[in-house]
Structures are given as structure tokens and as C-alpha cells.
Amino acid sequence: MRVLVTGGTGFLGTALVRRLRADGCDVVALGSHDTDLTRPDPLAGYDSQRFDVIYHLAAWTQAGDFCLRHPGEQWVKNQQINTAVLDWWQRHQPQAKLVAMGTSCSYAPDLPLVEDQYLNGTPIDSLYTYAMTKRMLLVGLRALATQFGLRYLYLVPSTLYGPGYHTDGRQMHFIFDLIRKLLAAQAGGPDAVLWGDGHQKRELIYVDDFVDTAVRLTATVENDVVNVGSGEEHSIREFADAICELIDYDPAHIQYDTAKYVGARSKVLDVSKLARVLPDRANTSLRDGLRETINWFKLAKPRAA
Numbered sequence: 001m002r003v004l005v006t007g008g009t010g011f012l013g014t015a016l017v018r019r020l021r022a023d024g025c026d027v028v029a030l031g032s033h034d035t036d037l038t039r040p041d042p043l044a045g046y047d048s049q050r051f052d053v054i055y056h057l058a059a060w061t062q063a064g065d066f067c068l069r070h071p072g073e074q075w076v077k078n079q080q081i082n083t084a085v086l087d088w089w090q091r092h093q094p095q096a097k098l099v100a101m102g103t104s105c106s107y108a109p110d111l112p113l114v115e116d117q118y119l120n121g122t123p124i125d126s127l128y129t130y131a132m133t134k135r136m137l138l139v140g141l142r143a144l145a146t147q148f149g150l151r152y153l154y155l156v157p158s159t160l161y162g163p164g165y166h167t168d169g170r171q172m173h174f175i176f177d178l179i180r181k182l183l184a185a186q187a188g189g190p191d192a193v194l195w196g197d198g199h200q201k202r203e204l205i206y207v208d209d210f211v212d213t214a215v216r217l218t219a220t221v222e223n224d225v226v227n228v229g230s231g232e233e234h235s236i237r238e239f240a241d242a243i244c245e246l247i248d249y250d251p252a253h254i255q256y257d258t259a260k261y262v263g264a265r266s267k268v269l270d271v272s273k274l275a276r277v278l279p280d281r282a283n284t285s286l287r288d289g290l291r292e293t294i295n296w297f298k299l300a301k302p303r304a305a
């Protein structure tokens, strides 16, 4: 099978490309340095090749308050990236199934996080532009499927974690930041200060679990939206306690800064559709996933933002 992966150099892309190659796929993995998708006709060099699947992972974003500080650039760049990929798909790769990534941030916080509600209500202010570009990606997929009979799949991941995250100093998703602060404190640094009161709840999915699920859904589901999460929600305090136990650090030393930005109070995807489509799916336990992530973190030593 011939596969093209945009965002193939990113955190998720690297894990997906590794899995696809292990499965024997012929993979073209693109990053922004070889193929800047904001430039005119960026995929022209691949016009004559025929792909069976296009995984569209490329997006211009970071964790933390990045979306709050870059709404204008995010709108321009992500609209350019998504339009370039969808336009090229329709004109040059109509035989391919396009698998795109949404975000749980696109859901309105006052509505259930169930697929039928993805385009309804208003996403939270701080992530509004990023969330709306992801909604427009789904609108584009649907429009092209309707007019040209193309095939797509739109997956909505919860927050991904696992080995292989960024090491280059960009803002980290909360779980990596938590590990960084607690490892530093355990190594004799100042006490860890966590953002918020620690009661805000989050869901994680281990990156290799997500990749496995994405590959299986690509083979079985067409022209639909599917939430892909672990279905488990934990408070920041629970995540911190689990990390403390694994690294042998006393959680009583942790301080909580309630003045800091924390985003939504609670965010867990409804995964009942996923359970119906893939009833035999299993998740890596949080403890095992955190242990692997901490081990990677100690070796890779990612820089803080």
C-alpha cells in the first residue's frame, strides 16, 4: 500500500510512519522543511504518484497558551495547509482515502463531546481560531466527498502522550510539562508549581494506541467522524500523584498556582462510537504509559519553552 503522511515529522506522524513501515507500507513522510504546505501548489512534485491513503496530520499549533497568542497566524497558516492538501487530493489523488485529524478543542464546552455535536455551539475563546480551522477541515472533506465522491475519515484524538515528543523547546502538552517539573523537583530543583488548582480534568491516549486505532479505522470506516480517546478522565492531581509514585517523589511538595491559565475545566471524549466500531480495542494502562514516557523523558531531556 502507498501512503502519504503530511506532518510525518511530528510527534504523531513519527509514530504513525514507524507503524505503517512496520506493516510493509511504502510511505512518503513530509515535514515543513521539505514541503512547506503554506506555499503555492506545495504537493506538485507528487502529482504523478498514486497513493492509496493520505494521512493529513500537518497543522501549525503548539500546546499551552500558543493558540491564545497566535490566532491570526493560525487562521492563515492552517487554512492554507488544509486547502492545499484537500485541493491536491481532489485534483490529483481522487482514488486515495484521506484521513484527517480534528481536535477535542473544536467541541463546544457546554455540549456533549459526541461526534454529532462537532460542528455545533462555540468552542472556548482561547482555542477558538484553531478549533474553527479544524471544523472547516471537516466541512471541506464533506464538501469534496459530496461533490466528487471522494472518501475520507476524520478522527478526533484526545491529548496524545508517549515517547518521542518534541525536545526543541516549544510549549508542551500538560502531561509532558508535569513530568518535566516533577523530575526537576525530584532532582533537587525548586518545588514543582502546577497551573490551576489541580482539579481540572483531562483525558490522555497513548500515542501507539492512537496509531493502532487510526490504522484499523482507516481500513473499516468511511466518510465519518470518530472520537479516539481512552474514555478515562483524571484530574491533574491524579496525574501528578501517578508520576510522583513512579519517580519516587513526595506529592505534598507540589504547589498549585490558581492565577494561571488552565483552559477547559473538563474534557473527555464520548467514545461510544469507537467502542461500537472496534469493540476489541484495548488501551495501554495509564501507569504503563506514564512509565514509558518518563523513561523516554529522562533520556531525551526535552528543553522547556
Ligand SMILES: NC(=O)c1ccc[n+]([C@@H]2O[C@H](COP(=O)([O-])OP(=O)(O)OC[C@H]3O[C@@H](n4cnc5c(N)ncnc54)[C@H](OP(=O)(O)O)[C@@H]3O)[C@@H](O)[C@H]2O)c1
Pocket: 006, 007, 008, 009, 010, 011, 012, 013, 030, 031, 032, 033, 035, 036, 037, 038, 056, 057, 058, 059, 060, 061, 081, 101, 102, 103, 104, 156, 157, 158, 159, 160, 161, 173
Ligand atoms: N498531539 C496531540 O495531543 C493532538 C491532539 C489532537 C489532535 N492532534 C492533531 O494531530 C496532528 C498531529 O499532531 P502532533 O502532535 O504530531 O503535532 P506536531 O508534532 O506539532 O506536528 C505537526 C506536523 O505538522 C508539520 N507542519 C507544520 N507546519 C507545516 C507547514 N507549513 N507545512 C508542512 N508541514 C507543516 C510539522 O512539520 P515540521 O515538524 O517539519 O515543522 C509536523 O510534522 C495535528 O493535526 C494536530 O492538530 C494532536
